Amino acid sequence: MDDLTNFLTSIGPEVEDADEESFFLFSQDIPSSNLGFVDSRAPSLDVSIHGQDYVVRQSPTLLSSSRAGGTTGAVLWKITPLIAEWLSHTSKNPLWTNSILNESSTVLELGCGISSLLALTLAPSIGHYVATDQEYVRRLLRENLDENVPSSSSSSPSSSSPRMGSKGRQRRQKQLPQQQRSPTSNITFAALDWETDIPASLKESLSLSSPTPRPTEDEADEDEDEEPDQGFDVLLSCDCIYNEALVAPFVRTCADFCRLRPTYTPDQDRAQQNQQSKRKKPTVCIIAQQQRTPDVFETWLRESMRVFRVWRVADEVLGGKLGVGSGYLVHVLVLRGD
Template identity: 60%
Template sequence: MEGLSNFLSSIGQEVEDADEESFLLFSQDIPSSNLGFVDSKAATLDITIHNQDYAIHQSPTLLSSSRAGGTTGAVLWKITPLFAEWISNTSNSLWTNSILTPSSTVVELGCGISGLTALALSHRIGHYLATDQEYVHRLFRQNLDSNPPQSQRQQAPSKSKGRKQQQQQQQQQKSRSSKSTPTEQTNGHPHPNITFTSLDWELDNPATLRQQIPTTTSTATQERGEDDEEPAGSDKGFDVLLSCDCIYNESLIAPFVRTCAEICNLRPGARPTVCIIAQQQRSPDVFEAWLRETMRWFRVWRVGADALGGKLGGGSGYLVHMLVLRG
């Protein structure tokens, strides 16, 4: 618990009042980012994080469709590459205070099609569970297949040649997907420690995520210097819960926050799951409603500019809050 206490004290003051926090944040000048898409008309985006190039496939057609249940996960949002770069930087306080370690298990809510945060972070941790509605699954898998780990990449082809190879890969992937079993569709990609499972915040039971957590030993607890009161191999729940730009609709706030709380309750051990909620500043009313509901279940800290750096820090139009379930 000492690492958690040091971490929370290093990132900023605890939020005590939702009205005050909302007024403080939205009384400042906020850069215009439109809705927040990177490019909602492009089928493929080239993104670089920590000198690693990613080709991210998205679906403008799906975004503009009338699918029931929403389509916002069909394209990449501007905050995601910035958040992925920040959270995968091992010099930030999440890593220096062992909130994230090489053995951590992470779950993401509302991952969308890109898989970008999973791709940037998974090689530094033990396991990454990405969740969203089932409609994003095919493109999420395609992005995992199209962006193998650096160790598996050969000499980088030219962009024109690379696009041809990507098109060939897409056809091969579609063929494999139509013939593969559900297990193969989940695990048969070059990132074996990334798993996708569908999760509807309003309909599904987050307790089922236990089945997706790999069996672990007490190594992670020992690395943190904590007493391990549970037998080796027991279910430790999730170290960290992530969500990036999922708070835009007031009707989803209550099920989203409840899902976060239920996932945090999966961890029976001494150190709680830390929730990291990143979002673009849009509507002060939606933000305040989210914060009010969140503070019913969680203690909340806003990550300060010093801990975030320039791209996500003050005046960027983006916010990152840390949540710890109330005892």
């Protein structure tokens, strides 16, 4: 069994019916999380993930402004630290144990917001992390990278020099585990508009296009015209679906990025699987969201199931802080091959 099939088999049931999935999930008792902000009035927040402390700078003023295009990315949402903790548990998370994520992976985040928590927790263990959102989050995202990057990474092109002003901050940096002491030059921010930008050009615009793996002699003739890899191994989204107007452009953007890689074809023969494993693998989408209204969720699920196969990650895989009844959900999507 190939890694992706093994991963999908291990995470939980495939969703077969949008109505049934929505009814089941929203018939559970869901704790109130208000809108989902941690604290929308605080200029900064302290967050701990796997025993490591982070400082997240926010902009309550920007959140309450009338800026066209939305301002929800200006503050930290409750689901983000939970997903960062789950994703970065490399010894237990099935994304890592099935090699969907590994040290050479490229990860794309849609709607990253200002916190940088997903980037900071995943980047030390992968090849490259691309965080995307509207242009207005760039400055605060960079400040949060600066605030939390180890001093050894001060030359990173992704951020300015780290702030080392307080003794407390110096102590926090000294306590960083070894895994987190890697430079963060593999974190890149890019402004991305789901309505107008072209996913196929993102990697090239950032000079991140991956070369095609060198073929064997038997594969040389077959592969000589293969183009550089413009796709990503994993696409992440954390709480980007909160009104119906966002659903269509969001799903379309996810699908366009996934089309840069092969589709998932579990019934292909072993020789084809081995051939594909040497080259580009399908993109795996991880969609995390807070439960708000069943109408928005069902609209997203219906739209997604038109072009994706969808799995809900089981509670035992997610742990106690996520899953059914927590008010948070995680689904995995792979582009349909039929």
